[in-house]
Amino acid sequence: MIKRWRFTLACAVLLGSCPALAQPLYKDPAQPVEKRVADLLARMTLEEKLGQMTQVAVSKLMSDGWGLGPLKGELLERYLVQRGIGSVLSGGGMGPVPNTPRAWAEMTNAIQRAAVEKGRLGIPLLYGVDAVHGHNNVVGATLYPHSLGLAATWNPALVEQVARRVGQELRATGTLWNFAPVADLGRDPRWGRFYETFGEDPLLAGSLVAATVRGLQAGRVAATLKHFTGYGQPLGGTDRSPAFLAPRTLQEVWLPPFRAGLEAGALTVMANSGSLNGVPVHASRYLLTDVLRGQMGFKGVVISDWNDIDKLVGDHKAAAGFADAVAMSINAGVDVYMVPMEVDRYLQTLKELVEAGRISRARVDEAAGRVLWLKFQLGLFERPYVEAAEAEKVVEAQRPLAKQAALESITLLENAAFTLPLTNVKTLLVTGPAATDKTMQMGGWSIDWQGKEGAKAPGATVLEGLQKGAPQGVKVAYADPKDARALAAAVRASDAVVVALGEKPYAENEGNNLTGELPAEQYKLLRDLKALGKPVVLVLLAGRPLAFPDDAWLVPKAILMAYLPGSEAGSALADVLFGRHNPSGRLPFTWPKLFGQVPFTYDRYPDIYPKAEPLYPFGYGLSYTDFTYRLQAARATANAVEVDVEVRNTGKRAGSDVVQLYTRFPPLGLLAPRERLVAFTKVNLEPGQTRTLKLTAPLDRFALVPGDVFSLELPRVLPGRYVLRVGEQTVGVEVR
Numbered sequence: 001m002i003k004r005w006r007f008t009l010a011c012a013v014l015l016g017s018c019p020a021l022a023q024p025l026y027k028d029p030a031q032p033v034e035k036r037v038a039d040l041l042a043r044m045t046l047e048e049k050l051g052q053m054t055q056v057a058v059s060k061l062m063s064d065g066w067g068l069g070p071l072k073g074e075l076l077e078r079y080l081v082q083r084g085i086g087s088v089l090s091g092g093g094m095g096p097v098p099n100t101p102r103a104w105a106e107m108t109n110a111i112q113r114a115a116v117e118k119g120r121l122g123i124p125l126l127y128g129v130d131a132v133h134g135h136n137n138v139v140g141a142t143l144y145p146h147s148l149g150l151a152a153t154w155n156p157a158l159v160e161q162v163a164r165r166v167g168q169e170l171r172a173t174g175t176l177w178n179f180a181p182v183a184d185l186g187r188d189p190r191w192g193r194f195y196e197t198f199g200e201d202p203l204l205a206g207s208l209v210a211a212t213v214r215g216l217q218a219g220r221v222a223a224t225l226k227h228f229t230g231y232g233q234p235l236g237g238t239d240r241s242p243a244f245l246a247p248r249t250l251q252e253v254w255l256p257p258f259r260a261g262l263e264a265g266a267l268t269v270m271a272n273s274g275s276l277n278g279v280p281v282h283a284s285r286y287l288l289t290d291v292l293r294g295q296m297g298f299k300g301v302v303i304s305d306w307n308d309i310d311k312l313v314g315d316h317k318a319a320a321g322f323a324d325a326v327a328m329s330i331n332a333g334v335d336v337y338m339v340p341m342e343v344d345r346y347l348q349t350l351k352e353l354v355e356a357g358r359i360s361r362a363r364v365d366e367a368a369g370r371v372l373w374l375k376f377q378l379g380l381f382e383r384p385y386v387e388a389a390e391a392e393k394v395v396e397a398q399r400p401l402a403k404q405a406a407l408e409s410i411t412l413l414e415n416a417a418f419t420l421p422l423t424n425v426k427t428l429l430v431t432g433p434a435a436t437d438k439t440m441q442m443g444g445w446s447i448d449w450q451g452k453e454g455a456k457a458p459g460a461t462v463l464e465g466l467q468k469g470a471p472q473g474v475k476v477a478y479a480d481p482k483d484a485r486a487l488a489a490a491v492r493a494s495d496a497v498v499v500a501l502g503e504k505p506y507a508e509n510e511g512n513n514l515t516g517e518l519p520a521e522q523y524k525l526l527r528d529l530k531a532l533g534k535p536v537v538l539v540l541l542a543g544r545p546l547a548f549p550d551d552a553w554l555v556p557k558a559i560l561m562a563y564l565p566g567s568e569a570g571s572a573l574a575d576v577l578f579g580r581h582n583p584s585g586r587l588p589f590t591w592p593k594l595f596g597q598v599p600f601t602y603d604r605y606p607d608i609y610p611k612a613e614p615l616y617p618f619g620y621g622l623s624y625t626d627f628t629y630r631l632q633a634a635r636a637t638a639n640a641v642e643v644d645v646e647v648r649n650t651g652k653r654a655g656s657d658v659v660q661l662y663t664r665f666p667p668l669g670l671l672a673p674r675e676r677l678v679a680f681t682k683v684n685l686e687p688g689q690t691r692t693l694k695l696t697a698p699l700d701r702f703a704l705v706p707g708d709v710f711s712l713e714l715p716r717v718l719p720g721r722y723v724l725r726v727g728e729q730t731v732g733v734e735v736r
Ligand code: GLC
Pocket: 090, 091, 092, 130, 179, 226, 273, 305, 306
């Protein structure tokens, strides 16, 4: 034993005294990350640095194309060892075959082993996915409500809890880069990505973006704020159409959710595939460097969106050739190119541009250095692998949390004659396409990109949930909406009808809907049900507000908006319909009466001529109980406005309410939003209970951009007498 000790000591002394034999500084976790990055960069060749600036799809390592299957050794060797590609992603639906949590962990471990054990410097690889409502590429992972539904909870703590849970699942499968949250706003419901947003309001969305970043990164998974910026307002509402925003709108509306995400510590940002004011964002140095880094202080990695440097040539027709596109984009501020159309051409072009001086070596060091910094931050150099055996357990169905999120999202829009909760029903008939089609409750980005395989995710259908959740003595029957005769007979034999309507799943451009309408047969079903004379409850599973002809909309006595609730749709709806849960969801968007008016948000500038009032306003939602407010006092402090509000539950049931504080602006020499949300909080009250709440609105929420038409000034608070509103009550406050 003594001999071994002496030998070990001798080796340590020898190694310590001989730098060439000691471990390189970048491998020493005791060293500051900045030093480790500098040391590693100094050891890297130009080619190796360019490899860190490149991300390929995992299918490249399976088929060198788009086919899925086992990883191929020669492809791992070619891309990860010879070309030193720094990160790999799964586009929607790209995963191992078979698709199980364990297979995901084994896949990322195998890819990682090639990079770490065969790469010259052993730089670990970073694996990215779009886990936008759970670890949604993985069969077996619980699917949570999509962001639009999470926004309807108005509950940042819950959203953070969901993100924390998803982060644990991502970590367990070795996928440490999540291309989420979407920090774009949902201000045009025609847009195919409306449901991926946290709604139309900068404060609500920003609060939930920040909560998601905190939750994900608590598990040492990198969050990605996407898609920077102005992506959610495409002209005409169709995905990736050009967007035009006044500088003041950019500053007052579109940047705040990104700013909130950066303040929460987001490690990465993804550029918007579209264009803003005539410039493709992937070529905009103003946005990707001057604003994002200079004004907002971002220091992390900017990744492109899919193929988007190539698209500067083909789609935007802004670059004469690929080399120009690469130079434009990298010099604008893109650090990592997600999925070049041709990897070798990209790497070769990058190298030639550096050698020709069109991209500086300093810029390469900056971009590659940010990627290395990210990998050190995530602990990848110390723990590059995951325990594959653990993955199944960690990715087990997390039903309670998913159910809580679905419950708190469900929004009660109508409840004539207190149809709900269903307490006097002995036979309930369920019908409608969304009652049995699980893909409709999951939405896009569910197992595959367009959500067509969403039924593989765990969870019951709406019908199964209602059958399982029915109280003792209540029979829940089903009738196929396509069989008019059987449906009529079943309705006659029932006391009430629940009809579940909604949208088939979609993602991105495939999801544009210029009219907000559902397929005609769904409206016909409502009319047919009206003719049968039983109380109808309409449940909507959709990723946007929808347009209904009056004669269809007026059929149901009660209407619930369930958004895209995920695995626990059925059990959550059962609790709401049968009264075990009092709905507390509040709309995170304006529900237009006329789709021809969109974009039509609550914080629009004053209407010169009256416009059709929305069907339901932003922040709207009914309850099985009632709440009253008494606005007590408002005071401006040095950096906030504080308001005391007494909230009372005047009904017979416990319930949650979302208390929302809005401001109206004084005349300031320029237009101001009709109103702006400046604070909100959620409160649970027993029947008859009263609570006085203090709402605090930091002054920056009152800020506007001063100056004339194209002012580039930053927002600031313009002094004056502001009018604050909670419910129907208002109070004035002087803001300096
Ligand atoms: C898509 C989306 C983006 C996603 C990326 C990777 O084009 O625009 O949100 O993160 O590709 O799947």
